[in-house]
C-alpha cells in the first residue's frame with residue numbers, strides 16, 4: 302500500500318537527535334536559527350508556532366475585545382489562542398481557488414463592523430498559507446495599510462527556504478537559505494512540527510517587523526519553563542522514529558492489513574500520532590521553551606537544507622494537477638500551488654478514500670487538523686462546506702507515474718459516477 306506521506310527527515314537524523322545535545326549554549330544555537338531569517342534581530346525561536354503566536358499576542362497592549370480578522374481555515378488552537386488572549390476573532394470565508402479570503406469581502410466586513418459606532422478596534426488581519434501554498438498578499442497589504450491594521454501571516458504549513466543568499470561570512474563560504482518577512486507583513490509564523498517540511502520534530506519561528514514587539518515577545522518566552530530533554534526524546538524522536546518506520550510502503554501495508562483485520566481505524570491512529578500536543582491543557586503545553594536537543598536539531602536542519610523530499614512532492618503535485626480534472630483541484634489561483642499536502646475536492650471523500658484504500662493508496666480526509674474557525678455567530682458557511690469535501694491524496698517521494706495515472710483514473714470514475722447536483 303502507498304502511504305499518504307513520509308516524514309521529511311532521514312532515519313540517520315532521527316537517530317542522531319536521540320543523542321544528548323552537542324551544544325549547550327542556547328543563545329548561540331538560537332542565533333544560528335535566526336540567521337536563516339533576513340531580520341536576525343527580529344526573529345524568535347519557540348517550542349512551536351503556537352507558542353510564538355501566544356507569546357506575541359500576550360505582549361500586545363490592545364484593548365480587550367479588539368478584533369482580529371482571520372482566514373476561516375486554521376487549526377482550532379490558533380483560534381483558541383486569539384480568544385484566550387482576550388481578542389475577538391472574526392473568521393473570513395476562504396475561497397477554494399485562491400485559498401485566501403476575497404479582498405472585497407474583507408473590506409465589506411470591515412465596513413460593516415465600523416458602521417457600529419461602538420465597535421471595538423479592528424487591529425489585525427491574520428492569513429494562513431494553506432496546504433503548502435503561498436497566497437497573494439498584495440491586496441491584503443493594501444487593506445491593512447488603508448484601515449491601519451496589522452497584517453500577520455501564518456506560514457506554519459508553508460515553509461519554503463527563501464532566496465539563497467551568501468551567508469557564513471567572510472568569504473561567503475556557505476550558502477544558507479534566508480527567509481524574508483514579506484513587505485507589509487508585521488508578523489510571520491513558521492512551524493517545524495513533526496509532519497512539516499524540514500521537520501525538527503517541533504519548534505516554531507516568528508519574525509517581526511517591529512523590533513520592540515519582538516524584544517517583548519522574546520523576554521516573555523524566556524520566562525517560560527523548558528521542555529524536558531526526556532519529553533523531546535519521547536514525544537519528538539520516538540514518535541518520529543515510529544512514524545518514519547510505519548510510513549514505509551512495506552511496513553505500512555503490514556500495519557494497514559493488521560489494523561483492518563483487528564477492526565482498528567488506522568486513519569484515527571495516524572491522526573492521533575501526528576498531533577503535536579495531546580489535547581487539553583493547551584496553555585500549559587505551549588507555554589514552554591524548546592529543549593536543548595530540539596534547538597540543536599532545528600539549527601542543524603535549517604543550516605543543512607535537504608530539499609530532495611520537497612522537490613519530489615512538487616513533482617508529484619504537478620503530476621496530479623496535469624492528470625486530474627479542474628473541478629476537483631483547490632488552490633489553482635494561489636500564488637504558488639499546494640505542495641505540502643495535496644487535497645482534492647470531491648462529492649463524497651469518504652467513499653473515494655475507501656475506493657483508493659482498496660486499490661492500495663492511503664488517502665485521508667484529515668491530513669492536517671484544519672477546521673473552519675467559528676465566531677460566536679457560527680462558522681462561515683461556505684468554507685465549512687468545501688473543507689468537508691476534501692480528500693488528501695498520497696504525496697510521498699516513492700509514488701511513480703503509473704500510481705498517479707491509476708489514482709487519477711479512480712478519482713475521475715468517482716466524480717463521473719456522483720449523482721448530478723452533488724458535484725463540486
Ligand SMILES: Cc1ncc(COP(=O)(O)O)c(C=O)c1O
Pocket residue numbers: 348349350351352375376379429455457458491492493494504505577669
Ligand atoms: C495553519 C497552521 N497554523 C499553525 C499551526 C501550529 O503550528 P505548531 O504545531 O508549530 O504550533 C499549524 C500546525 O499544524 C498549522 O497547520
